[in-house]
Amino acid sequence: MWKYPTTFDVIVVGAGHAGCEAAYASAKMGAKTLLITMNLDTIAKASCNPSIGGVGKGHIVREIDALGGIMGKMADRTGIHFKMLNASKGPSVRSPRAQIDKWQYSYEMKIFLENVENLEIKQFTAEKIILENNKIVGVSTLEGVDFLGLSVVISAGTFMKGLMHIGKNDFPGGRGGEKASNSLSDSLKTHGIELKRLKTGTPPRIHKRSIDFSKLEVQHSEDNAFFSFDDEKKKYNKKIPCYISYTTKKTKEIILKDLDQSALFSGKIQGVGPRYCPSIEDKIVRFKDKEKHQAFLEPEGIDTNEFYINGLSSSMPFSIQIETIRSMEGLENAEFLRLAYAIExxxxxxxQILPTLETKKIENLFFAGQINGTTGYEEAAAQGLIAGINAAAKSLNKEPFILKRDESYIGVMIDDLVTKEILEPYRMFTSRAEYRLLLRQDNADIRLREYGYKLGLINLKQYEKLLLKKETILKELENISKKFHLIENKNISLKQFLSRPE
Known part of the structure; x- marks a missing residue:
């Protein structure tokens, strides 16, 4: 192996949502950082749904932005449909969600990272970790190059020994059309890291021209449901609607008749899947009393005719996938572009990790994203941000950074990961946070932006904007604390009046 002549402070393996945040945070903190990925053209690729945010998840994206991360800015920049979920409910559970142009999101992230100071990006495949005295010192690659670094973050997504399932066919792959990474798993096991299996899946994509939109419910985009606290330039002024379809009685009959063809129900898949994102066959079996299930048709971008069918992930053979989709309202003539598949x-x-996301067994080795048993772009990005911060801090001899449960959803997630047994892919919900009344998506900057400033991820202009917001809030609190004659025979402040339950 040839040793690359530069020793990096931080090496990040994998350029998905976790890896991008980790590399950016590390470089912004002043650490000389290397980001390696199997394919430079799939940086921050949205492997499954073309969306960012959602209930609980949108809170996380706002927190990432408050700390100085980049997911929220990229989502705002490339968003084509925005919604504030739970808008009719209390402010603590309202959460932004955006449909993104998935190709533009990846492209914008690549261009952005290419211009970050202290960050080098290279196309290599990591195969082994290099250790000295039980401390990581670098990674070996398939291409015959050793990269040396003081800290390493592994954010490999679904690529580690990925096995894809379509009916009774299975084959290695990290996601559709991309190869798996097998050697890295073996290397981690050799050095004492325990590995298990999880499963996830993705729905088919169909052609826009084959959809009968007259039979579907339309959902229009909303204004002001953005993620970033900064004034992020929007790439698209045009917003595209999403649509709702439903399964039918015939859909149910097809699934139940051919259930033994599903990789999930035939016993081929051993890994546990995400309970809150079940396949269509799983839904039909678990909820037999339901006559129909909702599915969202979401555009994959501005300039493409691909539509993602949210709610229809499957591991059925192609022939049954066609039957299933064509039994749905408005999809009777559906033209497939990509198959649904499951992946272990x-x-x-x-x-096996600390609250800093450093592994307990190997010093200076950090894990972020699906390698820790989570599911979702947002959960991965948040872990990447924290892992990148702490990897840089370790290399630069700075204090570790740990968020608490009472100050962020990110803190809740990481505390859950390190203190509880994770038996299924972990997904964030507002119900997981006991302090959720305080952890609103609209106050993430007040809670966390000062941390970002101290870490060097937030600049002075952004910090001054926060100080002005805090000052404005305090002044308004003073104003409403003045006493007025608002109710009979009693002077009370507007603040007291607004606090009354009636």
Missing amino acids: YDYSPSN
């Missing part, structure tokens, strides 16, 4: 992959049970 290696992950590291998260009792």
Whole structure:
């Protein structure tokens, strides 16, 4: 192996949502950072749904932005449909969600990272970790190059021994059309890291021209449901609607008749899947009393005719997928562009990491994203941000950074990962946060932006904007604390009046 002549402070393996945040945070903190990925053209690729945010998840994206991360800015920049979920409910559970142009999101992220100071990006495939005295010192690559670094973040997504399933066919792959990474898993196991299997899946994509939109419910985009606290330039002024379809009685009959063809129900898949994102066959079996299930048709971008069918992930053979989709309202003539598939992959049970996301067994090795047993772009990005911060801090001899449960959803997630047994892919919900009344998506900057400033991820202009917001709030609190004659025979402040339950 040839040793690359530069020793990096931080090496990040994998350029998905976790890896991008980790590399950016590390470089912004002044650490000389290397980001390696199997394919430079799939940086921050949205492997499954073309969306960012959602209930609980949108809170996380706002927190990432408050700390100085980049997911929220990229989502705002490339968003083509925005919604504030739970808008009719209390402010603590309202959460932004955006449909993104998935190709533009990846492209914008690549261009952005290419211009970050202290960050080098290279196309290599990591195969082994290099250790000295039980401390990581670098990674070896398939291409015959050793990269040396003081800290390493692994954010490999579903690529570690990824095995894809379509009916009774299975084949290695990290996601549709891309190869798996097998050697990295073996290297981690050799050095004492326990690995287990999880499963996830993705729906088919169909052609826009084959959809009968007259039979579907339309959902229009909303204004002001953005993620970033900064004034992010929007790439698209045009917003595209989403649509709702439903399964039918015939859909149910097809699934139940051919259930033994599903990789999930035939016993081929051993990994546990995400309970809150079940396949269509799983829904039909678990909820037999339901006559129909909702599915969202979401555009994959501005300039493409691909539509993603949210709610219809499957591991059925192609022939049954066609029957299933064409039994749905408005999709009777559906033209397939991409198949649905399930994928099993290696992950590291998260009792092996510290709250900094550093592994307990190997010093200076950090894990972020699906390798820790989570599911979702947002959960991965948040872990990447924290892992990148702490990897840089370790290399630069700075204090570790740990968020608490009472100050962020990110803190809730990481605390859950390191203190609880994770038996299924972990997904964030507002119900997981006991302090959720305080952890609103609209106050993430007040809670966390000062941390970002101290870490060097937030600039002075952004910080001054926060100080002005705090000052404005305090002044308004003073104003409403003045006493007025608002009710009979009693002077009370507007603040007291607004606090009354009636």
